[in-house]
Amino acid sequence: MSxxxxxxxxxxxxxxTSISLEDEFWHALxxxxxxxxxxINVLIAEIDVDRGSALGLASxxxxxxxxxxxxxxxxxxxDAR
Incomplete structure (x- = not known):
């Protein structure tokens, strides 16, 4: 991972649309x-709807x-308690 x-x-x-994320974030996503x-497109669409206009999609x-x-x-x- 670079x-x-x-x-x-x-x-x-x-x-x-293109999204730039580090490999670690792509794997986690x-x-x-x-x-x-x-x-993954559905999850990204949900995040897109929830983000509002003040935050970029990658962020x-x-x-x-x-x-x-x-x-x-x-x-x-x-759970450990």
Missing amino acids: GRPVKHSVTLKGHR RALADRKALP AIRVHILRDLQQRLAEAQI
């Missing part, structure tokens, strides 16, 4: 889509992944 952003094309609202049993995806990881960590800590 840590450099990698561009992938996705379809949002019937249009192709695919894993999240798998856990939710969603196609919104990174924040979404971070929040998911934080939530799972908190749940794991509760």
Whole structure:
């Protein structure tokens, strides 16, 4: 993994668009889509709808992944008690 952003094309609202994310985020996004049993385009579309206009899509995806990881960590800590 290089840590450099990698561009992938996705379809949002019937249009192709490119998103640049580091490999680590692409892997985490695919894993999240798998856990939710969603196609990756559907997950990205959900993130796109939720992000509002103040945040770029790539940033919104990174924040979404971070929040998911934080939530799972908190749940794991509760389960460990």
